[in-house]
Amino acid sequence: MTSGQRRGRWSGVPLEDRQARRRGDLIDAGVQLLGSAGGPALTVRAVCRQANLTERYFYESFTDRDEFVRAAYDDVCQRAMATLMSATTAREAVEGFVALMVDDPVRGRVLLLAPEVEPVLTRSGAEWMPNFIDLLQRTLPTITEITDPVTQHMAATSLLGALTALFTAYLGGRLAATRDQFIDYCVDMLLSRAAIP
Structure with a gap:
């Protein structure tokens, strides 16, 4: 993801709302992976790819995979x-x-x-x-x-x-x-x- 893409994605979103939005994007991605037709294929990397976010943002909201799976x-x-x-x-x-x-x-x-x-x-x-x-x-x-x-x-x-x-x-x-x-x-x-x- 380029810096221009990052700026565009978050432009106009207040700083205090960004973490909540990123958490929501990660959970949406987790639900999709956890409920996939072929069975769960849920790794931290797969979730981050699906949400188009880096692992840094994953760990901003969740301590580990288990906490994330429960949240989804x-x-x-x-x-x-x-x-x-x-x-x-x-x-x-x-x-x-x-x-x-x-x-x-x-x-x-x-x-x-x-x-x-x-x-x-x-x-x-x-x-x-x-x-x-x-x-x-x-x-x-x-x-x-x-x-x-x-x-x-x-x-x-x-x-x-x-x-x-x-x-x-x-x-x-x-x-x-x-x-x-x-x-x-x-x-x-x-x-x-x-x-x-």
């Missing part, structure tokens, strides 16, 4: 949580999640598949799971109508497990369902009392 994963989880929290109906939640995780399969692979191949994400995935369970437990009518909190928690946990398996199979091309069939099935499962113990 957290970014996808935060977007997924925001999508679900902004929904007002089960259908809207499923449609939003499909748009975020299936229409952009890179993000879907990061959320659902990366923890299986990135040991550093095993703990991160486990840490995010209660947030998604809690969201289901608080917002889904079929669960909130249950009076026993233990049963509520079990219902939310079992639904999340089923949805995770469904989305993983759909994302991996192992379900022959059309997009509409898939969405309808997920919505029916969320709203059906048959799914509740």
Whole structure:
């Protein structure tokens, strides 16, 4: 990268905003590499090449690769949580999640598949799971109508497990369902009392 390219890229960006923008560019690059169709190919050098930044800027924001991988994963989880929290109906939640995780399969692979191949994400995935369970437990009518909190928690946990398996199979091309069939099935499962113990 020439000095002229560097000046052009950051011209007009206040100094205090540059680090945040570089961090965002690195995370975007990391998500792309972590969720690539061929599996994660995420090295510090590969991320810097993808973001068109030097390693100096990588270490400006992250202490090492593991911290970076967790940050990229957290970014996808935060977007997924925001999508679900902004929904007002089960259908809207499923449609939003499909748009975020299936229409952009890179993000879907990061959320659902990366923890299986990135040991550093095993703990991160486990840490995010209660947030998604809690969201289901608080917002889904079929669960909130249950009076026993233990049963509520079990219902939310079992639904999340089923949805995770469904989305993983759909994302991996192992379900022959059309997009509409898939969405309808997920919505029916969320709203059906048959799914509740």
